[in-house]
Amino acid sequence: MTILAVLVIGAIxxxxxxxxxxxxxxxxxGNIVIGIIGAFVASWILPQLGVSLGGxxxxxxxxxxxxxxxxxxxLSLVRRA
Known part of the structure; x- marks a missing residue:
C-alpha cells in the first residue's frame, strides 16, 4: 500500500x-497517527478473535x-488516571 493510501485511510x-x-x-x-496505530492494533487483535471482513x-x-x-x-482511560 502506498504512503498516500495509508495516510488517507489513517485520517478517515x-x-x-x-x-x-x-x-x-x-x-x-493526531487523527492520522491514531488511525495508523489503530490499523496495527486491529491487524493484531481481529485475526486472533477470528474476525475477517473480506478484502x-x-x-x-x-x-x-x-x-x-x-x-x-x-488513551482516555490513561488521561483520567
Whole structure:
C-alpha cells in the first residue's frame, strides 16, 4: 500500500474514531497517527478473535477505525488516571 493510501485511510479512521469516542479527537495529524496505530492494533487483535471482513479499501478503513477506537478508549482511560 502506498504512503498516500495509508495516510488517507489513517485520517478517515482517526476521524471516525474521534466521532465515535466523543471528546477524544486529536486534530488532523493526531487523527492520522491514531488511525495508523489503530490499523496495527486491529491487524493484531481481529485475526486472533477470528474476525475477517473480506478484502477492500472499505475493510481497511473499518479495521483501522475499530483499532483506533480501541486506542482512543485506552488513551482516555490513561488521561483520567
Amino acid at each position: 479512521a482517526g476521524w471516525l474514531a474521534g466521532l465515535i469516542v466523543r471528546g477524544a479527537g486529536f486534530g488532523l495529524i 477492500s479499501a472499505f475493510r481497511d478503513i473499518v479495521n483501522a477505525t475499530i483499532g483506533a477506537v480501541i486506542v482512543l478508549v485506552i
